[in-house]
Amino acid sequence: MSFSGKYQLESQEGFVEFMKAVGLPDDLIEKGKDIKSTSEIQQDGDHFTVTVTTGAKVLTNAFTVGQEAEIETLTGEKVKAVVNKEGNKLTVVLSKITSVTELVDGHTLVNTLTLGSLVYKRISKRVA
Template sequence: MDFSGQYELQSQENVELFMEALGVPDDMIEKIKDLKRVTKIVQNGEDFIVAIQTGDQVLVNSFTLGQETHLQTPAGEKVKAVMNLEGENKLIVKARDFTSIAEFNGDQLTNTITFGNVIYKQVSKKIEDSDTEEDHL
């Protein structure tokens, strides 16, 4: 399955608790919790680039399936993690203190992140990609 595409956030659960658990300051949480968020995924075989745009901010992480990498969290911390494919439609990343499961089902992306005892869920819908091939993340 090719996971490439742009996904616009439709709904989320426990965003404030999750951001607090990550150490994001309260004033920043208030600014970003209701902003439009688009995730762009570019897949080339087992190599991925994931860019999450929230308002004017863009968080970019790249990884290769099965290889250890450093991912940047929304709080700006870098953590070691390994991303794996489960079945044909689930990307699972396990890091020191969190697990993220991104499940693709048709044009819907459901991402469930467990951090400590906080479970953060976001549902995004695939949108038309208006970029040309020359555009970059």
């Protein structure tokens, strides 16, 4: 199953607590909690380009599964990391955050970010 497509955020859990823990300023947390971000994924074999648009902020990361890449985090920090793929799951560890993105069926993308005991879960539906 290909990850390629455009996904619209449907629901999220744990946003405020997680963003406070990663150091996002309160004003940005307040603005961001109700914005429905859009994720666009282009997959060509093991190479991915992921663009997440949240309001005016656009975050683009490109990587090849199993190879070190520079990934920009939610806070704008750039870290070197290796994205691994197992079945329909992409997993990467960015500093202290573990991100698992799973294509549950052909239409639902679930992204779970974990920092210690904090969990931030985003559920997006394919729109294109």
